[in-house]
Amino acid sequence: xxxxxxxxxxxxxxxxxxxxxxxxxxxxTDNVYFAGAVAMEPGSGYFDPRVIGPVEIHSRQKKxxxxxxxxxxxxxxxxxxxxxxxxxxxxxxxxxSDFQDNKDTYLALMGALADDIYHAIDPLPRRHVAKGAVxxxxxxxxxxxxxxxxxxxxxxxxxGILYKRVSVADYPDGRYEFTWKxxxxxxxxxxxxxxxxxxxxxxxxDMGPAR
Numbered sequence: 001x002x003x004x005x006x007x008x009x010x011x012x013x014x015x016x017x018x019x020x021x022x023x024x025x026x027x028x029t030d031n032v033y034f035a036g037a038v039a040m041e042p043g044s045g046y047f048d049p050r051v052i053g054p055v056e057i058h059s060r061q062k063k064x065x066x067x068x069x070x071x072x073x074x075x076x077x078x079x080x081x082x083x084x085x086x087x088x089x090x091x092x093x094x095x096x097s098d099f100q101d102n103k104d105t106y107l108a109l110m111g112a113l114a115d116d117i118y119h120a121i122d123p124l125p126r127r128h129v130a131k132g133a134v135x136x137x138x139x140x141x142x143x144x145x146x147x148x149x150x151x152x153x154x155x156x157x158x159x160g161i162l163y164k165r166v167s168v169a170d171y172p173d174g175r176y177e178f179t180w181k182x183x184x185x186x187x188x189x190x191x192x193x194x195x196x197x198x199x200x201x202x203x204x205x206d207m208g209p210a211r
Contacts, residue, residue, distance in 0.1 A: 008210035009168055011077050013038070013085070014203060015052060015070035019062045021183070021198035024157055028059045030091045030197075032159065033099065035109070035146055037117045037138045038073045038085035042124040048073070049113035050085075051099050051106065054092050069100055072203070076210050079169045086138035086163040089182070089199070090146075090156040105150065112149035116141040135163035159183075159197060166205060176205040 015034065023030040033053030040046045050072060057063050072085050099106050120141035124133055139161055147154045160182030183198035 007079050008076055009079060009173070010075075010206075010208045010211050011083075011166075011168065012074045012204075012206040013072040013083075013166065014067065014074075015065045015072065015201060016204055017062055017064050017202045018055065018057060019200040019202075020057045020059055021200070022196070023057070023059045024091050024159060024184075024197040025094075029056060029094065030159075031056050031094050031096055032089060032091055032199075033096075034087040034089055034162070035113065036085065036087035036142050037113060038083055039117070039121055039134050039138065040081060040083055041126075041129055041134065042121055043126040047114075047117060047121060049110050049117060050087065051109045051113070052087075054096050054098060056094070069098075070203075077168050081168050083166045083168075084132070084134040084138070084164070085166075086135035086142070086161065088139060088142045088146075088161050089159045089201070090153075091159055092153065092156045108149040109146065112145040113142065116145035116148070131165055132163070135165065139163060159199060162201060162203075168207070171205060171207045173207045173209065176207075178203050178205070 018032065020030065031054040033051065035051050037047055037049045052065070052069055055063055055065070073083060099109060117138055120137040121134060124137060162180050180201045181199070184196040
């Protein structure tokens with residue numbers, strides 16, 4: 001892409017794929033979803049909850065995440081803007097279908113996340129907030145919000161968390177690809193332990209001319 005002219009950029013952050021080296025469930029199948037939010041600094045007025053999935057996946061399988069459902073952020077930002085996002089990754093009941101395909105469930109989850117995350121972010125300092133504080137507040141508020149919206153989610157297993165601070169000024173125009181690895185490694189692995197689960201999540205950040 002060509003370099004942006006002026007001080008505005010078009011920014012897209014999205015999950016692109018998920019690879020499972022080993023599932024949490026002993027059946028060899030997990031039903032994985034992501035929940036959290038993306039936000040700017042406190043007082044900016046911008047934060048947006050996110051629920052992606054669940055996606056059924058098996059051990060040693062790669063699943064692509066569709067472009068429309070994997071978006072974490074899409075919009076125009078100033079080169080001075082900073083975003084932080086936090087996503088909790090959980091495995092739910094195998095009978096749960098994609099939350100985005102069930103309007104009532106999706107709206108309940110989004111509403112609870114919006115309310116709880118707002119109240120977690122709002123007390124943070126308006127200026128000179130510590131790096132990572134916004135993402136930390138998102139991650140802290142997300143589990144209770146999910147359960148408040150849907151009590152059955154209390155039984156879900158946490159597989160990992162994804163968080164990142166994105167300073168627009170740090171990224172010239174182009175596509176940036178990232179892979180985030182997480183799992184539960186038995187501390188006695190060297191003594192014959194096993195990896196209980198292992199995942200790789202790929203996501204991209206696209207920077208381009210303002211539209």
